[in-house]
Amino acid sequence: MKPTIKDVAKAANVSIATVSRILNNLPGYSEETKTKVMNVIEEMGYQPNAIARGLINKRTQTIGVLFPDVSSMFSSKLLNGIEYTANRLNHSVIVCNTDSNGKRIMKYLQVLREKQVDGIIFVSGALQEEPYRALMAMQIPVVLVATLPHPYDLPYIKVDDSKAAYSATTFLIEKGHRHIGMIAGTKDDMIAGRPRVEGYMQALTDYDIPVREPYIVYGDFGYRSGLSGMEQLWEQAPNITAVFAASDEMAVGALLAAHKHGVHVPDELSVIGYDNTQIAEMAIPPLTTVSQPLHEMGKEAAQMLLTMMEDPSRAKNLIMPYTVVERETVKDIT
Amino acid sequence: MKPTIKDVAKAANVSIATVSRILNNLPGYSEETKTKVMNVIEEMGYQPNAIARGLINKRTQTIGVLFPDVSSMFSSKLLNGIEYTANRLNHSVIVCNTDSNGKRIMKYLQVLREKQVDGIIFVSGALQEEPYRALMAMQIPVVLVATLPHPYDLPYIKVDDSKAAYSATTFLIEKGHRHIGMIAGTKDDMIAGRPRVEGYMQALTDYDIPVREPYIVYGDFGYRSGLSGMEQLWEQAPNITAVFAASDEMAVGALLAAHKHGVHVPDELSVIGYDNTQIAEMAIPPLTTVSQPLHEMGKEAAQMLLTMMEDPSRAKNLIMPYTVVERETVKDIT
DNA sequence: ACTGCTAACGAAAACGTTTACGTTGAGTTT
DNA sequence: AAACTCAACGTAAACGTTTTCGTTAGCAGT
The missing domain is CATH 3.40.50.2300 (Response regulator)
Structure with missing residues (x-):
């Protein structure tokens, strides 16, 4: 069995509270016990259990992303950006492929709710009433990407x-x-x-x-x-x-x-x-x-979502700049 | 606050054990109390907490997938297949973009371990010793896709x-x-x-x-x-x-x-x-x-991973069929 | 010598489930 | 009528953390 914090505590002759304090570097222990505990952790190969941690913290450090089609180039670029900043800020991302199917969307939302994700990014595709209500019931930050909330009011990121x-x-x-x-x-x-x-x-x-x-x-x-x-x-x-x-x-x-x-x-x-x-x-x-700027939009979406977790009032809409990149398929015929 | 199983139990005048039994449909309750409890659940909008469940079950219904580059078409097709069967079999997938960077790989493995994922799919890219050891330490099923385990022995899925x-x-x-x-x-x-x-x-x-x-x-x-x-x-x-x-x-x-x-x-x-x-x-x-057959390979990989969770001995390697699809870029010059 | 303060800890509750085990009462057997 | 069985529950421990309260000992101040 993998060692738990209890095993570490026992092996180091301290209480689990102390081990916890050391791991989260809160105050309340001497330098001496710290090194002692750290050594034990190293030896035992202990790693904290994020599930237990999530249960009590009510934070899972995980976000969910809903795509109509993960395998489209459009989605994968976005995903790349989202994953990038999510990871940078210590969050994992769960991908969901909705096929723009209402039933599937609802199922995914339920799963994400049960898994207690900290936030949700909803990519491209109109937001119907039913999923909107589900989203609201979850009481977590949501941001839309490449789509509008339409009758509702949710932060979105898109180009005009x-x-x-x-x-x-x-x-x-x-x-x-x-x-x-x-x-x-x-x-x-x-x-x-x-x-x-x-x-x-x-x-x-x-x-x-x-x-x-x-x-x-x-x-x-x-x-x-x-x-x-x-x-x-x-x-x-x-x-x-x-x-x-x-x-x-x-x-x-x-x-x-x-x-x-x-x-x-x-x-x-x-x-x-x-x-x-x-x-x-x-x-x-x-x-x-x-x-x-799909990659950027993904990054911004994740960033926005994570800041909303700290302070929901900081939600806002982002209109991203577009550019026309000239290559070789249009001819000047003036 | 979102209602918990305890709230449901109280409102329905039964014990939490009974509610749990009903939810997981185990035996041990009358049809009458079942409908009573179900009604309460419906009214309160109760949804179970997968985190708490995961803590005690030691199963998170989540798998991790490591890609060198999520946004490549190659990866996104695979991801699509993986997500498809994972979802079909009630699992979520966490995506990780490694950039083929050893440090990042190790960081992701640690995160996935802390998050107690049930299995890992490692896509394309040689498996170094350090990640291999980390993988082994996790004691969970692993399958490689589009790559070989090389000096080690792990199930893989690829074409020849x-x-x-x-x-x-x-x-x-x-x-x-x-x-x-x-x-x-x-x-x-x-x-x-x-x-x-x-x-x-x-x-x-x-x-x-x-x-x-x-x-x-x-x-x-x-x-x-x-x-x-x-x-x-x-x-x-x-x-x-x-x-x-x-x-x-x-x-x-x-x-x-x-x-x-x-x-x-x-x-x-x-x-x-x-x-x-x-x-x-x-x-x-x-x-x-x-x-x-990237989509198929993704599906097979997820399938294999999930069956390995039930019975690790059923791990095996899959050599997938390839075909040359003829379109218009080669000319017969005989 | 007594009070007061603080650093360094430990005990235990809490998070929301599952599950092993115990209890009750009605019905059946002898 | 006593003994037994079984369906239908309830109790409480357990999962691995975090965190709130203690508690203790050492030391400064008077």
Whole structure:
């Protein structure tokens, strides 16, 4: 059996209270007994039991993170950032893959509650009422990442999707494009769907370019839907000279569609993506895209969560900066 | 304060033992009291405290997973599989990003030990002596994924890298290629490095093709090293007609190098990758590659770990099947 | 010599469960 | 009617910590 604090105390001829004091370096013991105890600990290979500690402290030094899809590049970058600061500040992270499935979300929330996590990060995806109530019942800090609390009030960290889409479209316009299509995300997605097409439309109207229905097609952010979206776009609007895709994956799908149809990017078609995931860099040709600082957002989310544990009033929203990173898929045709 | 089992017991006029029995459905109560207690639980919104439970059960229903880089596509696919079955079997997973850094690995192992995790999955990366000892001291199941225990004896799950590389090379040979270069991984990586070049060399010799030094260059599995590796290859061996890259990322790097130099894939150069990550599908043109069933491997790893918890003697090694998935980057030149 | 103070500890309660064991009462057997 | 059985509970110990209160001894101050 692994040695407990009791074993250490016995072996060192002190009380468990003293051992505890030494471990948490509280005052109340002589230098002499400290070294004696430390030696015993070393010899026995004692390590404290965080479970017992958590039971009494009511702190588990653990946070839970809910993702719709852990294996997406988007999520994994975020996770990386979250894990980084969580670890730096002595917390572990439990990952949950919700599949955006309400039932699973509720199950995970129950598990996290039972496991007494100290906080929860909820990534991307609208927050329904039921999970919201569950979250509230847990009475622990929550922060949303890349999504909005919508009817509720919870701290969130995201970029301004509408503005970012506006910038992406403007980027295209300023390169001389006038016939600009859009491969949008899920149509009724109030977070990453609508705002991006709104930004796109706003940019067009601000530059006195009419926005046309057939110039917009809807996908699901995935690669395949980018491919089919592009083909649909050509049917509906054959004269487009540039396209803004609401995700890198869809942009790469568009790239492939172009490749298949023998249209050269960027000479015959300019493409701009959204996310700046790893594939953007690795696409052929390298994809111009708007960059969300995912790693940073993860770090900030964890940081925010942990400071909220100390002082809940320090919760606040963070609008993160985006940038459009220019690579090789949009051509200046002015 | 959140209600405890004690509150429930009091409100229902029974002892905590009875409540506990009902919750864990053990025998020893009437149907009548059960419904009474269940009603109280419902009303109070009681949820058991897994920490207290873990303290006495010595089971936390939690496993730890160590990755060199959580955000790589390789890791995130695995994580997805691991999380899937872990969750299915009522376990949570704590992720750890080691950066392949010995110090961090040891720190994580200590944390996982203190948190009393029920098992550990160690992903990809050689297992040094110090972590091995720490793992042994924890006395819990461990399984390795995509790596070998080497001097030690631990259950592992991986594909046969050498054979897979052999097949990839053979695939090229049977398409008529004779001048085949290789962009290998880290030179002294005994897991994903050497075995793959050995498979490559074996295939060549089996087909009476001489293996030449300058036909092999070394990278670090990353995208950039694929790009530079390809250029180096052209310098050293301008007449190669095909190249086998030890990772998809490097293969895509090679693709970009080809694109930059105006050499057409697959007409002028055939490329085959390794991993079948998402980028393989999304590359332009879509990349022919050897597929490791990462998601399956994750699932199997979790499954194995959990069965080992019940019966440690059921540990065994799993060699997973690979397949070469043919897409559009290799040309038949027979 | 007595009081008062402090450093250095120890005893024990508490955290929220599970579980071994004991108790009760009604029903069954002899 | 006494003895026995069994279902339906309750009591209390245990898990490994932290933390609140003591308690003790030494020493300064008067």
